[in-house]
Amino acid sequence: MDFFIQLVVNGLSVGFIYGISAMGFVMIFKSSSVLNFAHGELLAMGAYIFLVLVTWAELPVYAAFLLTMAACFSLGFFVERLFLRPLIGEPLIFVIMLTVGLAAMFKGLILLIWGGNLHTFPEFLPTWLSLHWGSVSVQPVYTLALVVGTVFLVLFGLFFKFSSQGIYMRSVADNQRAALSLGVNVKKVFALSWAIAALVAGMSGIILGIINGVNVHDLSAIGLKVFPVVILGGLDSIGGAIVGGLIIGLLETLTGGYISPSLRDVVPYIVLVVILMVKPYGLFGQVEIERV
Amino acid sequence: MRKRVFHPCGNYHENYADQLKIYETDYGRFFAAAGLIVLFGLAPYVSSAYFLYILNSIGIAAIAAIGLNILIGYTGQISLGHGAFFGVGAYGAAFLATRWDIPFLLSVPAAGLITASVGLIFGLPSSRLKGLYLTIATLAGQFIIEYVLVHWEDVTQGTMGITLPKANVFGLEISGDVSFFYVIFLALMLMLWLAVNLMRTKYGRAFVAIRDNDRAAEGMGIPIFPYKLLAFAISSFYAGVAGAIWAYYTVSITTEPFNLGLSVEYIAMVIIGGMGNMSGAIFGAIFITGLNEILRWAIDLMMNMGMVTQTGLNLAPLREFIFGLAIVLFILFEPRGIAEVWRIIRSSFRLWPFSY
Numbered sequence: 001m002d003f004f005i006q007l008v009v010n011g012l013s014v015g016f017i018y019g020i021s022a023m024g025f026v027m028i029f030k031s032s033s034v035l036n037f038a039h040g041e042l043l044a045m046g047a048y049i050f051l052v053l054v055t056w057a058e059l060p061v062y063a064a065f066l067l068t069m070a071a072c073f074s075l076g077f078f079v080e081r082l083f084l085r086p087l088i089g090e091p092l093i094f095v096i097m098l099t100v101g102l103a104a105m106f107k108g109l110i111l112l113i114w115g116g117n118l119h120t121f122p123e124f125l126p127t128w129l130s131l132h133w134g135s136v137s138v139q140p141v142y143t144l145a146l147v148v149g150t151v152f153l154v155l156f157g158l159f160f161k162f163s164s165q166g167i168y169m170r171s172v173a174d175n176q177r178a179a180l181s182l183g184v185n186v187k188k189v190f191a192l193s194w195a196i197a198a199l200v201a202g203m204s205g206i207i208l209g210i211i212n213g214v215n216v217h218d219l220s221a222i223g224l225k226v227f228p229v230v231i232l233g234g235l236d237s238i239g240g241a242i243v244g245g246l247i248i249g250l251l252e253t254l255t256g257g258y259i260s261p262s263l264r265d266v267v268p269y270i271v272l273v274v275i276l277m278v279k280p281y282g283l284f285g286q287v288e289i290e291r292v
Numbered sequence: 293m294r295k296r297v298f299h300p301c302g303n304y305h306e307n308y309a310d311q312l313k314i315y316e317t318d319y320g321r322f323f324a325a326a327g328l329i330v331l332f333g334l335a336p337y338v339s340s341a342y343f344l345y346i347l348n349s350i351g352i353a354a355i356a357a358i359g360l361n362i363l364i365g366y367t368g369q370i371s372l373g374h375g376a377f378f379g380v381g382a383y384g385a386a387f388l389a390t391r392w393d394i395p396f397l398l399s400v401p402a403a404g405l406i407t408a409s410v411g412l413i414f415g416l417p418s419s420r421l422k423g424l425y426l427t428i429a430t431l432a433g434q435f436i437i438e439y440v441l442v443h444w445e446d447v448t449q450g451t452m453g454i455t456l457p458k459a460n461v462f463g464l465e466i467s468g469d470v471s472f473f474y475v476i477f478l479a480l481m482l483m484l485w486l487a488v489n490l491m492r493t494k495y496g497r498a499f500v501a502i503r504d505n506d507r508a509a510e511g512m513g514i515p516i517f518p519y520k521l522l523a524f525a526i527s528s529f530y531a532g533v534a535g536a537i538w539a540y541y542t543v544s545i546t547t548e549p550f551n552l553g554l555s556v557e558y559i560a561m562v563i564i565g566g567m568g569n570m571s572g573a574i575f576g577a578i579f580i581t582g583l584n585e586i587l588r589w590a591i592d593l594m595m596n597m598g599m600v601t602q603t604g605l606n607l608a609p610l611r612e613f614i615f616g617l618a619i620v621l622f623i624l625f626e627p628r629g630i631a632e633v634w635r636i637i638r639s640s641f642r643l644w645p646f647s648y
Contacts, residue, residue, distance in 0.1 A: 035424060086624055093368055094623050096424060097563055100372075101619030104556055108613025116609075224435075224552075227428050266439040269432035276417035276429055 006137075007257045008250065013142035015249020017211070019242035020149045021204040021222060022229040023156070024197035026241045029230070030173040031193040033092065034084075037099040039201060040223015041106035044216045046072050046202025047209035048110060051119055061124045068206065069199055076198025080191045088187070103220070110216045119214040141210045148207070149242075152200065156238060169193055173236070221265075228268035232275050234285025243283060312492050328481075336473045344469040346585055351476040352538045354577035357561040358487050358570060359530020364559070365567035366491060367523040368503030373414065373430035374558045376437035377528045379550025381407045381535025386454040386545055387447055396459035396466065400479075400536040407532025408525040410437070415524040426524065434552055441547040453546035456539055472541050479537060483530060488570050490526070499523050503568075531558075553612070560615050564622050566629030575630040580615070587611050 021043060028036045036042075049071050053064035083102060087095050132138075160166040171179040172189045180186050205219060212218055229248050233240025248268050256264035281287045305311050315321045336344060360374050371377075384403035388394040394402065414433035415426065441448050448454070459466040459475070466475055490496050498519045501509035510516050539545050557580060565576025587610060622629060 035427065083620060083624070090627070091368070092424065093364070093370060094627055096370060096427065097559065098620060098623045100556060100559060101563075101616045101623065103616065104560075104612050105616025105620060108609045108611070108616055111609030112613060224431065227431055231428060262443065263439070266435055269435045272432040273414065273417055273429060273436070276421070276425060280417070280421050280425070 003257070007253045009138060011250035011253035012246055013138060013145065013249070014253060015246035016142075016149055016242070017145050017204060017207055017245070018222070018225060018229050018249050019233075019245025020145065020152065021201065021208070022226045022233070022241035022245055023152070023238055024200035024204070025226045026230055026233075026236065026238050027193050027197045027200070030236050030238075031169050032084075032095075032172075032190050034095050034099065036197070037096065038079075038103040038106060038223075039197075039226055040220035041103050041110070041216075042072070042076070042198050042201035043205035043208060043223055044110055044214075044219035045075060045106065045198075046205030047214045047219060048114055048216075049202070050206045050209065051114075051121060051214050054121055054124075055119075065206070068202055072198045072202030073195045075202075076195040077191055079198070080194035084190065084194065085187065088190070103223075107216055107220055114216070116215070116217065121210055121214070139211075141207065144210075145207045148203065152203070153238075153242065165189075165192060225268055228272040228275075231272050231282055234282030237282070237284035240282060240284030314488060331477060332474070336470045341469055344473060346581060348469060348472055348476050348541060350577050350581045351473075351480045352534050352541065353558075353561065353581055354574045355480055355483050355537070356531045356534035356558055357565065357573035357577050358483060359527040359534070360558050361562045361565075361567065361570065361573040362487060362490075362499070362530070363523055363527035364562050365569065365572070366496065366503060367499040367520060369520060369524065370424060370427040370559070371430040371524070371527060372427055372552070372555050372559070373411075373433040373437065374527075374531050375550050375552065375554030375556075376434045376441075377407050377411055377531035378535040378538070378554065378558075379441055379547070380410050380437060381532030382539035382545050382550070383441060383448055383454070383535075384532060385536030385539045386456050389456050389540075390454060393457075396461055396540060400533055400540075403536035403539075404529040404532035407535065408529040411528030411531075412521065412525055415521050415528075426520070434555055438547070438551065441550065448547065451547060453544055455544045459540045466540070476537060476541070479533070483533065484570060484574075487530075491570070495519070495522065500568075557615065560619050563619050564629055566631030567627075569629070569631040571634070572629050572631035575634065579618075579630060583614065583618070584611065587614065 021039075024042070025036055025039045028034055046068055050064055050068040053059050053067055054061065057064075059067065079102070083098060084095065087098060160170055168179070168184045169189050169192065171182070171184055172186055176186060179189075208219060208222060225248070229244040230241055231244075232247060233242070233244025248271065251267050251271060252264050255267045275282065315324070335347065339347065356374065356378055360371060363369050363371050381403045384406040385399045388399040388402055389396075411433075414429050414436075417425075417429055442451065461475070464471075466472060491499070498509070498514045501512065501514055502516055502519055502523075506516055561576030561580045562573060563576070564579050565574065566572025591610070626632060
């Protein structure tokens, strides 16, 4: 029983991090309906920038974190400006292929600069962050993830609900053409959504780096695991991404614990195929009804 | 006798059949024939063993890329699992050849059919939805197939791999680069001929209609979902055939090469070569395979000069980076790929003193 509870706790913690990683992805999809295949590489970029700032520049953790966030924000902004802006109005298939190309490019670049070895951050988390209930324990990093993730969720909720930029973003997501005709600056919205998505990705990259160490192969694999998560939660729902992440995380650890560890990494994709079959728009996705 | 057309100075199409012609001019037919004679009569005898190996790799890649082009370029759907389907074809052929002693000529198309039906399993759920759900489903397919190839040891022998018997066509043993050259390029010609003509039938036109506007296509009475599935099955069939020939060519296969990187490589071939253009797939195969070899050569050279020390570590990331860069640059600056560049060069020669 203890084993089961520990697995559930681990699963929920891992799942919450999947959910946070998926948030940035959903944000891009919501505003520009682009499936971003380079998401894992954005995660990795965040982790590596933080790594450089902490180990090489030896900045204090808080400063490094803030600087990484700023760097990721501008990275997302530049990616949009350089690569995606010229494709506005082109068929979506080109944009998606472009993100596939970007993923390969970033991955190659990271490997060329930092190599494929595992790097680790120095220990900086205080131990009082770890939680214990009887025999069940939660590592400090997961507590941190929970806190940071919740803060970001609340901030996003407020941002989308009350700030004018957030409302513009929702309007573009809802109907790009209508938003354009009402005077919303769609280009600015795209730039902002990429920048914010990269920022969130960078943050989750740091957390993932604390847990597993920084390795571009692992991080880009997690970037692809975002797909089962968002399909399960519904492609256009930020809350759905969190719920989807929790479910996928649970399933992964339970399969790893009870069936076989090697099946663990494949289970999300099996779920993905099943979900597409039975509930294609996911748990919280908006069902598109179209009649010809 | 019909007048031979060599140099049209305008568009003289009078009916729909004219537009569907493969060869614009009689020049085209002549050059195609000359090219085939050079390819089959000369190429295998004048090229070195290494160059022949590259040609054969290009031929195999071109078959798979043609299939992917039918899906991406003509139907407007993306498959991220083409590398895994290539692997299914390879393992299908290996299984049929080693367990049931099925001869080469039967096992290759059978492997293609197996791959097409595996493809359908992953195509089926996504084909209910509009949009690019097929991309996501094939991504799942890529990982699930990779897992199955490694872990279904009764069939695939896991990480040990399978060694194939020598291929045999009508009593002739196929071994060595020259005889494989003929097998591969005859298969390529056949598959190319099938694909080009498929696109001129009602099915091909339906694919293009779905790509251009699925709502309009549905309004014109094209059942979208069956046609999307059909396109996906055909594309997987091509991948399977290519994989099967590859398995015979390399003799011994393991599960390693069929990863997501291979899928991205095929996508790169289609984009760089030219989407929606059959010659594009071949240009893409030449470009990517050539790029691979040039990079390998360049790294060897750098290593000899002492600039790079660990070669194995440096080749893969550099290759990945350059592939990605090539995809991005082609999409941004020439979305119709090398085929379009080639067309521009040709027509500027044709129209030379008076272009525009």
